[in-house]
Amino acid sequence: MEIAEKRIENVDVLKLTGRLDASSSKNLKGRVDALVKENRIRLVVDMAGVDFIDSSGLGSLVSSLRVVNRVNGDIKVAALQKQVRSIFELTRLHRIFGIFDDAEAAAKSF
Amino acid sequence: MEIAEKRIENVDVLKLTGRLDASSSKNLKGRVDALVKENRIRLVVDMAGVDFIDSSGLGSLVSSLRVVNRVNGDIKVAALQKQVRSIFELTRLHRIFGIFDDAEAAAKSF
């Protein structure tokens, strides 16, 4: 999985491409931890390019959210592919994350 | 691989779908042998639905052609997918078979 970063105003967007699984989820958590250290705690995870997610990937999103919540920040999720969205719903994580159609809408929601 | 048959005037069209390989090539040879026994020796093999061919598949076309040629019939090949066509060319079989864009054109060429 690749992680590309950009900013929309004061929001950091992490654009993921590939598979968010047991191996790559460590990279996501690492990036979020690094951003939180720099006090960048308004985050959007753009999942348009994520064509596979498993419970480890979901777990990394939840524990990233926990880290960011603790410092009163938030993570919004954007642009879920159909199958990935259905796994969010199966595991009920759509109740925990703000989910948006695209990264712009997610960034504006802060 | 599936083989569907239809007639265009006095030509028999064998429409193949799937993989023409060591396993399925036996079916093709069997069908051609059966048609030759009924003296149906103007044949078109419609390959539009064939997304894979190997040397066994090519071999079955060549030996079918031999059987049909012996009784003064012919086999024309129609609608090769791009990758399949390049294997015909690699093995120089495009010099042996009349190759047409579609089954109608192949049938008309008799």
Place this chain on the structure above:
Amino acid sequence: MGLRKVKIIIESDLDDIPLVGIAVNRFCSYAAFSETDAFNIELCVIEAVTNSIKHAYGEKTGEEVVVIFTFSDSEAVFEICDKGKPMDPERLKKADLTTAHCETQSIETLAECGRGLGIMKEIMDGVDYRSENGINCLILKKNIL
């Protein structure tokens, strides 16, 4: 088509898991599952392989995980096997995506919630576990409609 069978083997390295995933996905399409079913079954097999590497082998590399795929016209079966530490079968029985600590709204509890076995039980038509002669196999079944 008769009974078809293929085995995929990787070493216990998380980075090799996608190779199993993409192969399983294509096998499912070949067995006439829909794209959605293929995605979901791929997910379950990957959860099982990940569990073997993480829990049975404790992420020790150089061990083997074997996935045996058999299918007929009516059913697809995946056996995911390792030679590591066996799982307590109660884990499988109790796994449930709707149990208290996975259903809570508290992000602290949610983060701790294991979802792999629960996902498998939701998606597959059968999930079994067998440990015999040092070989542990999780068996996933899905009907072909």
Place this chain on the structure above:
Amino acid sequence: MGLRKVKIIIESDLDDIPLVGIAVNRFCSYAAFSETDAFNIELCVIEAVTNSIKHAYGEKTGEEVVVIFTFSDSEAVFEICDKGKPMDPERLKKADLTTAHCETQSIETLAECGRGLGIMKEIMDGVDYRSENGINCLILKKNIL
């Protein structure tokens, strides 16, 4: 990405060969080969597996054919191994799609022409054969550009 590795095993049944083919095709895409390269490499691996079943095992079922796929950023290697009758290595050396009996216009001679090894030599960057301790492996290499 480091060195990645996966093994696929089927029994010596021609009907199981497509399972190897579709998996190899996806592995090639994953290793960043083009669609055309993936098709051509799939073809070569299938030629090799077919030869193991037809020639090494004489189509006897119940024996194993193992395909080991390893790849790095620069190269993909497929080892296709059986425990059947070894091949005379001269067969591989002499194989050539342009040799007399494959180039003739005579349909009688053409029908007899074996093309599997010749195709592999045309498409791959390396084709080797090794037979040791009762295990025969054809080794196919393709550079990743």
